[in-house]
Amino acid sequence: xxxxxxxxxxxxxxxxxxxDQRLNARAIKLLGQLSAQPQAFINQACEDWAAxxxxxxxxxxxxxxxxxxxxxxxxxxxxxMQGQQVxxxxxxxxxxxxxxxxxxxxxxxxxxxxxxxxxLLLHTTLATTTDGLPLGLLSQQIWARADExxxxxxxxxxxxxTDKESEKWLGALRxxxxxxxxTVQVVTVCDRESDVYEFLLLAEQxxxxxxxxxxxxxxxxxxGQKLWQQLQQEAIAGHLSVEVAEKKKEPAxxxxxxxxHAEVEVRPPQRLQSLRPAVWKSVRLWAVYVREEQPPxxxxxLEWMLLTNVAVVDLAAAVxxxxxxxxxxxxxxYFKILKSGCRVEQCLLxxxxxxxxxxxxxxxxxxxxxxxxxxxxxxxxxSCESVLAxxxxxxxxxTVKKTTVLPAQPPTVSEVIRWIGQLGGFLGxxxxxxxxxxxxxxGWQRLHDIVSTWRLLNPSQTYx
Numbered sequence: 001x002x003x004x005x006x007x008x009x010x011x012x013x014x015x016x017x018x019x020d021q022r023l024n025a026r027a028i029k030l031l032g033q034l035s036a037q038p039q040a041f042i043n044q045a046c047e048d049w050a051a052x053x054x055x056x057x058x059x060x061x062x063x064x065x066x067x068x069x070x071x072x073x074x075x076x077x078x079x080x081m082q083g084q085q086v087x088x089x090x091x092x093x094x095x096x097x098x099x100x101x102x103x104x105x106x107x108x109x110x111x112x113x114x115x116x117x118x119x120l121l122l123h124t125t126l127a128t129t130t131d132g133l134p135l136g137l138l139s140q141q142i143w144a145r146a147d148e149x150x151x152x153x154x155x156x157x158x159x160x161x162t163d164k165e166s167e168k169w170l171g172a173l174r175x176x177x178x179x180x181x182x183t184v185q186v187v188t189v190c191d192r193e194s195d196v197y198e199f200l201l202l203a204e205q206x207x208x209x210x211x212x213x214x215x216x217x218x219x220x221x222x223x224g225q226k227l228w229q230q231l232q233q234e235a236i237a238g239h240l241s242v243e244v245a246e247k248k249k250e251p252a253x254x255x256x257x258x259x260x261h262a263e264v265e266v267r268p269p270q271r272l273q274s275l276r277p278a279v280w281k282s283v284r285l286w287a288v289y290v291r292e293e294q295p296p297x298x299x300x301x302l303e304w305m306l307l308t309n310v311a312v313v314d315l316a317a318a319v320x321x322x323x324x325x326x327x328x329x330x331x332x333x334y335f336k337i338l339k340s341g342c343r344v345e346q347c348l349l350x351x352x353x354x355x356x357x358x359x360x361x362x363x364x365x366x367x368x369x370x371x372x373x374x375x376x377x378x379x380x381x382x383s384c385e386s387v388l389a390x391x392x393x394x395x396x397x398x399t400v401k402k403t404t405v406l407p408a409q410p411p412t413v414s415e416v417i418r419w420i421g422q423l424g425g426f427l428g429x430x431x432x433x434x435x436x437x438x439x440x441x442x443g444w445q446r447l448h449d450i451v452s453t454w455r456l457l458n459p460s461q462t463y464x
Contacts, residue, residue, distance in 0.1 A: 007389050009035060012364065015072040018064055026058050027069055027361070035365040036448035038342045038441055042358075059354040066360035070140055073364045074179050077127050077136025081184050086130050089138055089176045089188045090328055091169060093123045094335040096345055096359075106352025108144030119345075120144050120355065122338075123168040124363070125176055126331045127186075130323070133378045134330065134370045139175040140363055141168055142356045169194045170202050177206050187211055187310065189328050195307070197269050200283045203309060211324050214287070214305035221265040221282050227305065231289035234260040238315040240322065242290070244302055245329060255302045260289040261318040286312040288321050333437060338366040341441035372417065373440045380414030387413050395454035396420065396447060420447055 009031040016024050033055075037045040042059075043052040058064065081087050095110040097119040104118070111117040125139040145165075173188055180186040188208060192215030203210050218227045236258045246252040264287050268280040288306040295301035306325055312318050338344055342362050349355050375387060384393045393416055394406055400419045411419075418428060421435025424443030435443075 007032060008368065012076055012368075013069075013072050015075060016069065017071070018068055020063070023058070023061065023064060026054060027064075030055055030058060031361055031364065034361060035368060037445055038362075038365055038369060039445060041346070041348075056349075059349055059357045060351075061357075062353070064357055066140070066142065066356045069357065069360045070137065070364070073136060073367075074138060077138060078179055078181055080135040081127060081181050081186075084129055084135075084184055086185045086187060087135065087180070088128050088130060088324055088327055089180070089186050090126045090128060090331045091123070091139075091172050091188060091190045091194065092328070092331045092335070093121060093168065093193070094339075096120045096122055096339070098345060098355075101348060101350075104348075104350055104352070104355075106144055108146060110145065120352065120359075121165075122335075122359065123172060124331065124334070125172045125188075126334050126367070127180075128327060128330055129378070130327070131378055132327055132330060133374050134334065134367055136367055136371075137363060138179050139172040140360065141171065142359055144352055166193075166196045166198075169196065169199050173199065173202060173206065173208055173210075177208050185209060187324055189324055191328060197266075197272060197280075197283075200266065200285065200307070200309075201268075201280070204283055209308075209310050211306055211308045211310070211321050213325065214307050218269075219267040221267050227264065227266075227287060228289075230264060231260050231262055231287050231305065234262045234289070236260055237318060240290070240319060242302060242322070242326065247300075250299050253296070253299070255292045255295070257290050257292050257302055259315060259318050259322070260291075261312045261315075262287055263312075285309050286321075288312055288318045290322060334366060334370055337369050337437055337441065338362065341369055341437065342366050369441050369444060370437070372420070372444065373435065373437050376414040376417040377434060380412060380417075382413050384411050384413050384416040388416055391454055391458065392447065392451055394458075395451045396423075398454075399423075399450050420444060423447055423450075 010028055013028045013031055016027055018024050018027060033045045042055050046052040046055050097110060097117055098104050098107055099117045099119065107118040107120060109117065110119040110121065121143055123141040124137060127135040127138050129135065169190065176186060176188060186209065188210040190210070190212040192213045194212050195215035214227060220226060220230055238259050240257050240259055242255045242257055244253050244255050263284065265282050265284045267282055272280040286308050288308065290302065290304040290306065292302040304325070306321055308321050310321065312321060342365060344359060344362050347355060347358055349358055372387065388396070393410055396416055396419050397406065397411060398404060400422060418426065418435055420443035421439045422428060422443065423446040424439035424441070426432065426435040426439040
């Protein structure tokens with residue numbers, strides 16, 4: 001079967017290998033069923049008892065490993081990265097709460113109140129272009145915390161990183177390096193939690209580029225000097241306007257910030273010097289200090305200290321690193337799609353292992369919905385056949401245009417994405433901009449129902 005005639009889920013999982021052809025076929029079918037109705041429960045998406053029973057058996061099968069299911073998607077992500085000069089690999093963690101599912105086994109404490117919330121932790125690396133187009137996942141880790149007494153701060157600091165959750169940043173960095181094409185510059189982007197010295201050292205050893213936000217005022221090799229002190233002494237290189245997202249009770253706004261930058265040499269922390277003084281060494285990197293000098297009243301001033309091993313020799317380079325870091329919020333949107341669009345926290349599979357397999361599939365589906373939202377912003381004038389199967393765009397066209405006559409040429413990507421948005425409630429007024437995430441996932445589910453009817457009337461058409 002030609003690539004263009006196959007549905008997206010058949011293309012995405014074409015190389016899946018679970019050790020049994022029946023399991024491979026079931027995984028591909030489930031990816032299609034769940035993506036067609038991302039907000040539905042498993043039995044609703046599968047539509048009948050036989051298909052639902054097969055799905056539950058699949059998620060209960062110990063032979064099926066989550067990483068095996070994700071392997072073909074990682075490959076496809078690498079293929080989509082080809083041809084890009086720079087790709088951002090955005091890492092972050094989210095909590096999945098199953099506290100109302102009292103019978104689910106294998107969960108662990110999450111949140112601030114360990115007695116009341118039970119769930120899983122999900123750490124993901126999302127690959128995107130520098131224009132914000134999500135290309136796919138490069139890593140996914142899912143685990144439950146052990147039910148152990150909370151440690152004192154001094155006990156936690158004394159632990160090796162391999163015994164801490166912070167190891168997730170290093171593991172994801174290794175996987176990113178292993179899975180990314182060698183011809184593409186891949187820049188890992190993380191928030192403050194990733195600011196652990198072992199991450200900086202590993203990136204240097206792996207020749208892996210990064211931009212992370214500093215979470216601590218590190219000591220420098222210059223005697224008595226620390227990071228913030230050093231950057232505050234640097235002259236202002238320029239000013240920049242930064243869009244600040246809405247948070248808590250503060251509205252979204254545009255902040256005017258100053259930009260300073262300098263090359264620094266970071267001293268290894270004392271805990272590592274005392275453990276293995278012959279191994280741990282200093283790391284040279286560039287710091288970019290972003291600060292809102294005159295913030296409006298009653299708002300939290302914007303202040304970022306960014307660390308990077310991609311050279312910052314002038315203001316233009318500093319601004320580019322800031323622009324890369326600003327795109328970190330894309331992974332927050334991805335998590336929103338996973339939780340609200342795909343409703344993964346409502347899944348009742350009763351055991352952690354089943355949930356892990358389910359989350360692997362839904363992680364790919366969440367990426368697909370995210371990609372649909374943004375693809376028209378990069379390739380809006382291309383043929384919609386790169387986005388939808390033939391039956392999908394034809395059913396969509398006839399529904400929106402209220403006609404039975406198909407056009408001589410397939411519509412553009414931009415047109416079909418806006419039409420999907422319309423199915424989800426997008427009005428398309430002059431000042432509405434492009435369809436957002438919420439209307440896309442609503443519209444996608446409605447399109448599935450429309451195409452199901454279309455296929456009955458046109459059984460020879462393909463479906464994705």
